[in-house]
Amino acid sequence: MEKRIQHIKEALHDAKYKLTPQREVTLKVLLENESDHLSAEDVFMKVKEKYPEIGLATVYRTLELLNELKILDKINFGDGVSRYDLRKEGAEHFHHHLVCISCGSVEEIEEDLLGDVESIVESDFHFKITDHRLTFHGVCKHCTLKVEQATDD
Known part of the structure; x- marks a missing residue:
């Protein structure tokens, strides 16, 4: 620290x-x-x-x-x-998030998943990207498992 x-x-x-x-x-x-x-x-x-x-x-x-x-x-x-x-520290871009709409948990994705998308946007739209952020909203594995277990009962 x-x-x-x-x-x-x-x-x-x-x-x-x-x-x-x-x-x-x-x-x-x-x-x-x-x-x-x-x-x-x-x-x-x-x-x-x-x-x-x-x-x-x-x-x-x-x-x-x-x-x-x-x-x-x-x-x-x-x-x-x-x-x-x-x-x-040393990150070129902001990291991405997975947000569960059921329990509200937030999980981080450290990998930069948008390298190819950035290249396309910069070349096709002549737009210089300085940063990006991506948030996926959905249901986490724990909430999905709870629903599956409840329907099995």
């Missing part, structure tokens, strides 16, 4: 920002809960446990700054709530 914080500190410094104690505690919360896709309010509640004097506006500003610097991505899975997802 310290290595990632150091890299993020360098990215902030390169963009003329400092890693303040408030930003650092927010980053640590994001790193500790990396697979959870936390909302700003979720991040705030977890940060407040560690840094009680922090305000919600400070957490929001930190999240927006980290989003602008492409350290994290602001995502929405169709439920009207913005969530924050740290970019994987």
Whole structure:
């Protein structure tokens, strides 16, 4: 975790920002809960446990700054709530997600599945792609299994 914080500190410094104690505690919360896709309010509640004097506006500003610097991505899975997802270190593109419409679980796909699609879009439409994100909505294997077991009974 310290290595990632150091890299993020360098990215902030390169963009003329400092890693303040408030930003650092927010980053640590994001790193500790990396697979959870936390909302700003979720991040705030977890940060407040560690840094009680922090305000919600400070957490929001930190999240927006980290989003602008492409350290994290602001995502929405169709439920009207913005969530924050740290970019994987060295990742060329945002990773993809599988969202279960039954239980709400979110699974990440690390592989870049859109290389061929990007090439076609760039050549056929003369559109320079800087990033992409892909979210599949469906039913996860656990929910599918529950339905199958219920129909077998």
